[in-house]
Amino acid sequence: MRNSKVTLADVAAEAEVSTITVSRALNRPEIVSEQVRKRVRDAVGRLGYVPNQAARLLASGRSNVIGVVIPSISNNVFTDVLRGIYEAVEATPFEIQLANARYKPEREESLLRIFAAQRPAGLIVAGIDQTEAARGILDTLDAPVVQIMEIGADPVDMAIGFSQGDAAAAATAHLIAQGYRRPGFLGARLDPRTRRRFEGFRRACEAKGLFDPDCMETTEQASSIQLGGELLAALLTRRPETDAVFCNNDDIAIGALFEAHRRGIAVPERLGICGFNDLEIVRHSVPAVTSVATPLYEMGRGAVELIAARLKGEDQPEPVRDMGFRLMARDSTQRR
Amino acid sequence: MRNSKVTLADVAAEAEVSTITVSRALNRPEIVSEQVRKRVRDAVGRLGYVPNQAARLLASGRSNVIGVVIPSISNNVFTDVLRGIYEAVEATPFEIQLANARYKPEREESLLRIFAAQRPAGLIVAGIDQTEAARGILDTLDAPVVQIMEIGADPVDMAIGFSQGDAAAAATAHLIAQGYRRPGFLGARLDPRTRRRFEGFRRACEAKGLFDPDCMETTEQASSIQLGGELLAALLTRRPETDAVFCNNDDIAIGALFEAHRRGIAVPERLGICGFNDLEIVRHSVPAVTSVATPLYEMGRGAVELIAARLKGEDQPEPVRDMGFRLMARDSTQRR
DNA sequence: GGGCTACATGTTAGCGCTATCATTATTTGA
């Protein structure tokens, strides 16, 4: 039962067929006769054969690896996306190779270069803000590529996500509709995705004549709960009349909520709080925090499905899939 | 600059040496003369050569992949461990292949079987509760294996972690020292690790004659914030005199805290709450929640370092590394 | 029955790299 050294040839000998027949019985069983297929299956079982992926890749030039490049693995947002990806992959012959670009475009670039050289079955990259060079690598790559989290005008290949700007605008419009008149924007690191959310926020404010260029509080640091508290404190010091905050994500929103508690600021009466992503925590906090539900898990699943469909060949999927978003209005913005 | 088809042979031609020399210049530069090394380096740069890992693996029989098997990727605990693993790997030639066993021993077994067939450079597995068959696979595997999260009597190979029982006992002793007399235990799914924490809890209670077999509230479901609230509600209904809860992890502790808020139960006066793992959220909640700081990130890093040291050969590391834990006493148990 | 198609299986070569065993140049020691 030791399988570490069992090769195709061993299985072939055991089943009394040639190696190529074993290969076919395993990879394209429909072109092998039923009886041979069974002989092979039995031999595989008896010997405990497990295919050598390296040899398969080397011989065929195509691997079963889907490369995934995300900017952070500790950010809860990507945790849910990853869960979707890993679960979707379980039903397929694919494997995931995960790489962390740490929010550095040049690191993303070099990771993509390495992936490209390994001839992956497909690639999933977060966001639509790749460098020119990165796009070049993806363009010349002969494998399906899915951009995830966000959709934009000019996808590299396929994309699955939603409009960050529209989502932020919807949340902001909700704040205004609830009667808040001096909304602020709390963001952490100002990456392009955050910027587009801010543009949505601005659009919604301007639509009601409420935009104030001084309402944004951001920093260079990575997002965290602690940072949410600090940002709220800073904004309230600088602009005490602030009566609501749109937070760039739920960690910041929760941090802001705790800070409000510490300062005895009533939420939602004196201060409205809105988060982004609808992680579990904002659904159960006291008060529960309004947030924008983004289809994190579904985008992960969808990305894998797009790649699988493309490789299967039949009925090609729409290259851009808008998964939408949902505003989850809760007590933290329930002013009246 | 297209690298997708540049092979060792191309580099060899460009540098006017043989392929094996290029291989050596890349993998064991110290045995190649300085001038040849430079010629090769230049040729690699000019052609944009990236080695084909599959061919390397096939020829050498050893890969640069460290397989990681964890029971969940959405659980925040593993997020931090993974961050440690991925960061440690960046300084090395290794790559990570991550697999999710979903808390199912038989799934873990089959994942290990697959990994074993790929001749990994090393393996990291969470916990010390592998099945007999899984241990068999690991035993016959000719690669370093690190068990992570917990240390026990009989490691497969190497282990890095701490005593779950001692950590739980320390937290429970703290609750008792703070004057709580009817502590309860809130746990989610009752896996062996949770069981050992419960044993620690029981030990600490019995030491003060305070153990009550009826104090444990658990469920089949996976841990979550919502579940923390439900467990607290259930325990208080069943056993209203409960004056403190040791929660099996921080999600449950935070859920319990929110539930206490909703019910108007004063924390820490009427109810003490203690969590486990010291995630960011418990440090900033109101009140801040007492927890046991576990070296998640460090265990991740350490596991990779153990594997790297073993493969390097020199000064073999201690096979079992106890990383300890720290009780972080905060307001949620500050009764007096 | 010759010639055709369709299907099932086999033979051969080679994917890109490294292990192993040469081979050649260079240094060392008595």
Added chain:
DNA sequence: TCAAATAATGATAGCGCTAACATGTAGCCC
């Protein structure tokens, strides 16, 4: 001075698999 050790490089084979082509076998039609 020459054998022997040392260092640097090369030739060859083969890792385990699959692509591409080759062969064999059965069924079918006119």
